[in-house]
Every structure is written in structure tokens, then in C-alpha cells.
Amino acid sequence: MKPAQVIIAGGGIGGLSLALSLHQAGIRGCVYEAVRDPLPLGVGINLQPSAVRELTELGLGDSLAHIGIGTRRLNLCNKIGQLIHSEPRGLAAGYRWPQISIHRGELQSVLLRAARERIGDGNIRTGAKLRSFEQRGESVRARFSDGESGSERVEEADILVGADGIHSAVRRQVYPDEGEPRFAHQILWRAAVEAEPFLDGQTIVIAGHFDQRIIVYPIRKVAGGKLLTNWICQMTVPGQAQLPENWNRRVEKEKVLSAFERWRFPWLDFPTLIERSPSIFEFPLVDRDPVPAWSFGRVTLLGDAAHPMQPVGGQAGSQAILDARTLARALIETVDPVAALKRYDAERRPTMNDLILRNRNLGPEAAMQLVEERAPNGFARIEDVISRHELDAIVKSFSAAAGLDVESVNHRPSYLVASARIIPTSPF
Ligand SMILES: Cc1cc2nc3c(=O)[nH]c(=O)nc-3n(C[C@H](O)[C@H](O)[C@H](O)COP(=O)(O)OP(=O)(O)OC[C@H]3O[C@@H](n4cnc5c(N)ncnc54)[C@H](O)[C@@H]3O)c2cc1C
Known part of the structure; x- marks a missing residue:
């Protein structure tokens, strides 16, 4: 029997995808x-083809295509902009759905609008x-308060899903001793700025090494042939105390410029991007340790509440969407709601726990660190520094572990749409 009513705590990417x-x-x-x-807060976020498939099956493919950029390549470079590795992404890599780089707040607005309508x-x-x-017994009672008026209300349902982000109140109640997120002694500076396209206008670039790197990608077309370009600087800050996650x-700007003033490449003038950025935001690199269970009777966790991870490989938003789809399928295919939540936990948690730990070890960017150690002043030929075999081993092992390999994404049955036709979203 399907549950009659589900309370979703949290209206972010995961909670709205679940609704x-x-x-x-x-x-x-x-x-x-x-x-x-x-409000449409945040800067850039990446939707992997696996997640774009799900949003397309929710009928949102065209809206996303309209406001995002279909990513065609990922380039890994050293700190002076030399190419270490380049690989096709999304449709160019053979997926039936594109990878989409998008403004996180605009993605949330698309989901919110669709949820309000439906x-x-x-x-x-x-x-x-x-x-x-x-x-x-057979229900959950959830207590809410209004931050402004202070008024309280209690709601009752068959199931409660904590999609309430990295500071999840649901998670805190089931893991009361967990404490604050784990600070990785790195900070992220992030911004989005209108700029001339670089390379083919559809490439994500990651350049540098473990202690200092940049991630740059376009997220939307804007007037005059320019692109809204998302950039992130990631820096090791050894002695720095934990910053609040705001x-x-x-x-x-001066602080960021002084650390990256020399990062001018023939194909991208990064200091100019910094200078022109209207606002730059600072966020600590945090995650949490994997936990032994997400589901507790009629209560479960989803998205960042379940698996807050370092933003390596652009996974957090996509995996929250996949959680939502897996959970919805478990609820329609399993008679008992408690068993359905257990099934969802068993299907998703082992892979996500593995991903949390893999992301601490850099994911595909591990290749950049090897190159920095072996050739800190650059190279004439990348083959003399790292072999093709070594590069492939690093990059492919991450994709397979995250369930991102082309075969699984293209050929697995749809989670929810019995007669799903496989149609890529149009303009890519
Ligand atoms: C304001 C904001 C900006 C972000 N910007 C970026 C970005 O630029 N790039 C990026 O890669 N990731 C960003 N993220 C994180 C990213 O959205 C998530 O890592 C990912 O999409 C997983 O989504 P989620 O729904 O699990 O969590 P989130 O998207 O964090 O959503 C959680 C939601 O729960 C709400 N919430 C929290 N506590 C409670 C509570 N007790 N009761 C009810 N609701 C609650 C929050 O207000 C939020 O709307 C941002 C998150 C937020 C909240």
C-alpha cells in the first residue's frame, strides 16, 4: 500500500525533486x-547526465536546457594552464542526456515553480x-516553528524525509553526538561573472593541484554573446579555524586576487574574471563522516542531510536528485513504508558513503596532484609525466563508483516512468 502522506523537511534541490x-x-x-x-541563491552547480535524465523524465528537460549550458568537455590542467587530460562529457561522451552546468538558484526556482504548479x-x-x-505507531509527528513569528505547528504523516541540508535537524535527532561538519582545512571562494566565452564555451576547466586550484565553467548565455561564468578557487588554509557554512x-576581492594574480593562461585570464566579479562568496570545504543508517522506522534522510560531501566531481546536487527518484520508486514498489525506507537506504547509502570518502581523496583531480609533484614547473610532453594508463585508471574508477558510467546511465530502466521514451533535451 502506498503511503498516504509524506512530510518533506527542506525545499532545496533534493526536497523539491522528491516532491x-x-x-x-x-x-x-x-x-x-x-x-x-x-531566493535563487548560490552560484554554479553541475547536473550529471544521470540527474538530467531524471529531471527530463519529470518533464523539466526543456526548462533546464533553456537556462543552463550543455557541458561538452572537462579539461584538467596544471597551475600554468598546460593541459593534462581532456575528456568529453554529457552528449559528447555518448550519454543520451546532457551534463548541464547551471545556476543553483535558478535550478531551485525551476523545481519550485513546477512543484507549486503540480x-x-x-x-x-x-x-x-x-x-x-x-x-x-504507524505515523510520524513533526514539530515546526516559524522563524519570524515564533509560532509552532505539529504535522502528522506516514513518513518524514529529512531533506534539510548539511545542518539537518532530522539527522541531528538520529545522530545527536555527531557535532559540526568536518572542516577539510580548505576554503572555497566562488562567484559568477559575465565574461567572453573561453575555449569552446562549453568546457569545465580544473587547473592547479591539491593545495591551490580553480574550477571554471559557464552556466548561462547572456546578452552580447557573453556567458555567465562560474568560478571557484580552492585553497589549503592550514592554521585556519573552522568558518561557519554560510x-x-x-x-x-583583494584577498582572492593576491592568491591568484599569476593565473593568466593563453586561453583564460583568470585575474580579470576575479576583478570583474560583482560579489565573491567564501565557504569552507566541509563534509561529514558516512553514517551506518539513513532510515529509522518511518523517518529517512536524503541529499546533503544523508551524505554531505566535498564538491569534487560536481556530485552533490545530482546525487540528491537520484536519492529522490530511488526513494519514490521504493515507496510505490514496496508495500510496507518501513520496508520501503530500508530498501532505499540499502540501494543508495553504500555508494554514497563510498563517494564521501573518495571525494576526500580528490576524485578525478588526483591526476593533477600527481603532475604537480612530478613536474612542478610544467612539462614539454604530458606523456613524460603521467602515462595514459595511469590517467585512465584515476578518471574511470571515479565514474564507475559514482554510477556515472555511460552504460548504466543510458540503459538502466527508468525509476518511475514505465514507458519512458529516451529523448535528450533539445538544444545541446
Ligand atoms: C542557499 C544555498 C546555496 C547553495 N549554493 C550552492 C552553490 O552555489 N553550488 C553548489 O554546488 N551547491 C550549493 N548549495 C548546496 C547544494 O544545493 C546541495 O549540496 C545539493 O544540491 C544537495 O541538495 P539538498 O536539497 O540536499 O540540500 P540544500 O540544497 O542545501 O537544501 C536544503 C534545504 O533545507 C532547508 N532547511 C534547512 N534546515 C531546515 C529545517 N530544519 N527545516 C526545514 N527546512 C530546512 C534549507 O533552507 C534548504 O532550502 C547551496 C545550498 C544552499 C542552501
Whole structure:
């Protein structure tokens, strides 16, 4: 029997994807979001083909194609901009769905708009912060408070899903001793700026090494042939104390420029991107240790609440969407809701726990660190520094572990759409 009612705590990428997936599965879900007026916050985020497939099967492919950029290549470079490795991505790599680089806030707006239209405004309750929950027999009671008025309400449902991000209140209740996220002693400076296209205008570049690197990719077309370009600087900061994880904390341009003033490449003038950026945000590199369970009776975790990971390989948003689809399928295919949550946990948690640990070891960017150690002043021929075999081993092992290999994405059955036709979104 399908559950009659699901409470989703958190209206971010994962929570909204779940609301839409439950609707598609014929299950009633209601989203409770702590923020009263969700704004399109954040900068760039990457949607892997596996996640684009899911959003396409939710009927959102065209909207995403309209506001994102179809990524065609990933280039790994050293700190002076020499090419170490280049590989096709998305459609160019043989996936039936594109990889899309997109503004995180605009993605959230697309999901929110679709959710409001499909499940109704009344089932998206903002200004409702989950405080605690209690399981009683065959139901869950969740207590919410309104940050502004302080008023409280209690809601009851068959299932509660904690999609409430890295500081999840649901996770805190099931793991009360866990404490704060784990700081990796690196910081991220992030911004989005209108700029001339670099390379083919559809490439993600990662340049540098473990202690200092940049990640640059376009996320939207803008007027005059320019592209809204997302950039991230990632730096080791050995003695620095943990910074609070606030997506909106700004940092002074001069601080970023002084660390990256020499990063001018023939194909990208990075200091100019920094100089022209309207605002730069600072965020600590954090994650949490894997946990031994996500599902506890009628309560489970999803997205960053379940597997907060370092942003290596552009995985967090995509994996939250895959969690949502897997959970919705488990709920329609398993009679008992408690068994359905266990099945979801068993299907998703081992891979995500593995990914958390792999991301701490750099993922595909491990190749850049090897090159830095072997040729810190650059190279004449990359083959003299790292063999093709070594490069392939690093890059492919990550893709397979994350469930990103072309075969699995293209040929696995649809999670929810029985007669899903495989149609790539158009303009890529
Ligand atoms: C404001 C913001 C900006 C971000 N910007 C970027 C970015 O630029 N690039 C990037 O790669 N990733 C960004 N992220 C993280 C990224 O969205 C996630 O890593 C990923 O998409 C997984 O999504 P999620 O739904 O699990 O978590 P999130 O997207 O973090 O969503 C969690 C949601 O839960 C809400 N919430 C939190 N606590 C409660 C509570 N107690 N009760 C109810 N609701 C609650 C939050 O307000 C939020 O809307 C951002 C996250 C946020 C919240």
C-alpha cells in the first residue's frame, strides 16, 4: 500500500525533486521549508547526465536546457594552464542526456515553480523550520516553528524525509553526538561573472593541484554573446579555524586576487574574471563522516542531510536528485513504508558513503596532484609525466563508483516512468 502522506523537511534541490517525484508516483507529499521567501541563491552547480535524465523524465528537460549550458568537455590542467587530460562529457561522451552546468538558484526556482504548479501552493509551506519529530505507531509527528513569528505547528504523516541540508535537524535527532561538519582545512571562494566565452564555451576547466586550484565553467548565455561564468578557487588554509557554512558570506576581492594574480593562461585570464566579479562568496570545504543508517522506522534522510560531501566531481546536487527518484520508486514498489525506507537506504547509502570518502581523496583531480609533484614547473610532453594508463585508471574508477558510467546511465530502466521514451533535451 502506498503511503498516504509524506512530510518533506527542506525545499532545496533534493526536497523539491522528491516532491515532484512523489507527485509523479501518485503519493501526496508536502514540503516544509525553513526559509520564508526562498531566493535563487548560490552560484554554479553541475547536473550529471544521470540527474538530467531524471529531471527530463519529470518533464523539466526543456526548462533546464533553456537556462543552463550543455557541458561538452572537462579539461584538467596544471597551475600554468598546460593541459593534462581532456575528456568529453554529457552528449559528447555518448550519454543520451546532457551534463548541464547551471545556476543553483535558478535550478531551485525551476523545481519550485513546477512543484507549486503540480502539488499546489498549499503543499509548499515556507517559513516552517523542522525542530523535532516523534514516531508513534504507524505515523510520524513533526514539530515546526516559524522563524519570524515564533509560532509552532505539529504535522502528522506516514513518513518524514529529512531533506534539510548539511545542518539537518532530522539527522541531528538520529545522530545527536555527531557535532559540526568536518572542516577539510580548505576554503572555497566562488562567484559568477559575465565574461567572453573561453575555449569552446562549453568546457569545465580544473587547473592547479591539491593545495591551490580553480574550477571554471559557464552556466548561462547572456546578452552580447557573453556567458555567465562560474568560478571557484580552492585553497589549503592550514592554521585556519573552522568558518561557519554560510552560502552568502562575502570575501574581499583583494584577498582572492593576491592568491591568484599569476593565473593568466593563453586561453583564460583568470585575474580579470576575479576583478570583474560583482560579489565573491567564501565557504569552507566541509563534509561529514558516512553514517551506518539513513532510515529509522518511518523517518529517512536524503541529499546533503544523508551524505554531505566535498564538491569534487560536481556530485552533490545530482546525487540528491537520484536519492529522490530511488526513494519514490521504493515507496510505490514496496508495500510496507518501513520496508520501503530500508530498501532505499540499502540501494543508495553504500555508494554514497563510498563517494564521501573518495571525494576526500580528490576524485578525478588526483591526476593533477600527481603532475604537480612530478613536474612542478610544467612539462614539454604530458606523456613524460603521467602515462595514459595511469590517467585512465584515476578518471574511470571515479565514474564507475559514482554510477556515472555511460552504460548504466543510458540503459538502466527508468525509476518511475514505465514507458519512458529516451529523448535528450533539445538544444545541446
Ligand atoms: C542557499 C544555498 C546555496 C547553495 N549554493 C550552492 C552553490 O552555489 N553550488 C553548489 O554546488 N551547491 C550549493 N548549495 C548546496 C547544494 O544545493 C546541495 O549540496 C545539493 O544540491 C544537495 O541538495 P539538498 O536539497 O540536499 O540540500 P540544500 O540544497 O542545501 O537544501 C536544503 C534545504 O533545507 C532547508 N532547511 C534547512 N534546515 C531546515 C529545517 N530544519 N527545516 C526545514 N527546512 C530546512 C534549507 O533552507 C534548504 O532550502 C547551496 C545550498 C544552499 C542552501
